Amino acid sequence: MLWTLAGALHAGFSALCVALVAAFLLLVCTPVLHQPVRSRLRPLALQEVEQGLSWVLAAQRWQTPLLTSLFMHSSHSVSVTFYASFLPMLFWLGLPELGRDLVLLMTLSLFVGNAIKDLVCSPRPLGLAYGRQRLKFLAADSSDEEVQLNAKEYGLPSSHTLNSLCLNYFAVWYFYDRGLIASGTALALYGLVALWVVWIAASRLYLGLHTPVDILAGALAGLAVLVCFIAVEGLLSRWILHGPAAVLHAALASLVLLRLHPRPMAHTPSFEFTTSFMGAMFGVVAGMALTPQAHQPGVQLAQLWSGAGSRLAGSRLLWALRRLGVGFAAVAVMKEGSKPLLLALLPLLYRFFPLPIRRLWQPPVHNLAAAPPAAAAKQHSAQQVQEEQQAKQRQPRNARQHADGDSANDEALLDRHNGGRQHGMRTRRSAAAAAAAAADQAGGSKQAGQAAAATSGLPGALPPQDLRLAELPHDAQGRPWDVVVTARFFSYAAIGVAVAGVAPRLLDALGW
CATH class of the missing domain: 1.20.144 (Vanadium-containing Chloroperoxidase; domain 1)
Incomplete structure (x- = not known):
């Protein structure tokens, strides 16, 4: 029982x-x-x-x-x-x-x-x-x-x-x-x-x-x-x-x-x-x-x-060391060879996809690149400028909506990396957090991507390498995030293939 x-x-x-x-x-x-x-x-x-x-x-x-x-x-x-x-x-x-x-x-x-x-x-x-x-x-x-x-x-x-x-x-x-x-x-x-x-x-x-x-x-x-x-x-x-x-x-x-x-x-x-x-x-x-x-x-x-x-x-x-040596050598070759190759080929591959399609596959990250130069920004179409202004106008409203559910403690804790002057838990919300909240409220739509792109990136960040893609979110090196994330995924996939596929075949061929 x-x-x-x-x-x-x-x-x-x-x-x-x-x-x-x-x-x-x-x-x-x-x-x-x-x-x-x-x-x-x-x-x-x-x-x-x-x-x-x-x-x-x-x-x-x-x-x-x-x-x-x-x-x-x-x-x-x-x-x-x-x-x-x-x-x-x-x-x-x-x-x-x-x-x-x-x-x-x-x-x-x-x-x-x-x-x-x-x-x-x-x-x-x-x-x-x-x-x-x-x-x-x-x-x-x-x-x-x-x-x-x-x-x-x-x-x-x-x-x-x-x-x-x-x-x-x-x-x-x-x-x-x-x-x-x-x-x-x-x-x-x-x-x-x-x-x-x-x-x-x-x-x-x-x-x-x-x-x-x-x-x-x-x-x-x-x-x-x-x-x-x-x-x-x-x-x-x-x-x-x-x-x-x-x-x-x-x-x-x-x-x-x-x-x-x-x-x-x-x-x-x-x-x-x-x-x-x-x-x-x-x-x-x-x-x-x-x-x-x-x-x-x-x-x-x-x-x-x-x-x-x-x-x-x-x-x-000796048996274990031989197997580990072959295995880690295979992993090193796959790891060191795959990521540079992917970062070189993926931008070329992504050029075959128009921007509306690339916007659909934008990972949930924020724009870290520096704003493009003023001369390059003037090349944006009037429609893009209008959409960016609309996104900026939504930021204060969305930030207020997000703040409605938060207390003064929320404001202090969001600035954990800034270390601003505070007594207890009171400080102000950073502008970057407000912009991020607006992008989050907008979801995965085109306006969300542009709202995130409107925010200047990290200190010392580089501007987008390809100004034609400036509306997409970029990392701090100025590379489009969709390229970076895809390259990271498949470079680690190459490591997994080396561990579970390539290395066992090599060990079997060597009789080890």
Whole structure:
């Protein structure tokens, strides 16, 4: 009776998690709902962030160089560098099914986390004043570019908490589910994973990157994603084995999710991180379709490392090093060769598409390029100038509409990177945030793109390289965002193909 009840509760909880994740993905794919949801959730998040600042201040009272170093280095376990090193090794050292599942899981985890960040737009506590004390970003002097980029994202939820929970708990569940570890070992590992997730969460408070509400949201989102993924893992395995059909489905899913990703109020690197992992996922699916024989049976580690067979004759360490050397060499060639080629060819390819069509495929980003020179601006048609003026006139109205749902706390938290003079949480909304809100209110229409283009970009940014495309949003190097995003997606897809397709073929040809 108890076992039946426990099974029913587990099934009900799994169904609830699947429903929650599916509902969120549906919300993300419905841009008309983004602004109303943000106007309701954001004031609540801002209030919780303000109340949680005392926790950050309390954590930073324990500041020591040793503790800062420990927290900084442990946070690298949730980074692109770590994933790019760890996940490929699973494919090449006898656990291709686990590697594949973790790539799919982390893609879903990163998308959900980053989409929530850019939907709610809840700021981090960096540089904010609490009473007479200013909260510190203890990694501000770090030379790690990825750490600095992560600090530019919005705060809720904590991606480190979410991703640590998903990756580590799923790995333990996988080994136990496949019978590679005993139940007692699995229980001990689950306990260690819980301690590790708590350590990672504490590091985010200590470093000044998150408040308790961010960590709680990350833990809840991570639990929902993890349980949902475990519930559908068998379906995903069968889907992957469909070969070319799975590649087409992965391409369509990536296109829809990236195109309809929520537009944040100000530019953050979250969408670029999502694009990278989405591209890697697509590449892994494509690579496995090219070499299905290299990924069956799902668990090869027991056979490869059992000592039986000629493949492990000699040193096991030498065997592993040879496979890793070939694999990472293939990845390096694909990575270094694909991105420059894509950045050179894609602008030529996109010239075949007229501007009205290119406007339809504009990623949810903001214009970062400097305004074009006055002489070049005069070449714009009268219709374009009129449309830009209309977009500017809408900005104050839309900004006021957006501000109706926000409190004075909202104004302070939006200027987290400016660090303006403030007591408690009061300051003014920046002009860039108002323009971004107008673009967000306008949605994905032509006026939205022009409203975003009307905003001057980052300090030191370059003007558009092709002035005929000035109305499209550009990055800080003056390149159209649609070109940059497409190049990023397919360059990481090339890495995925190298990991799951090219490297296994090379290893099979070499007999390693």
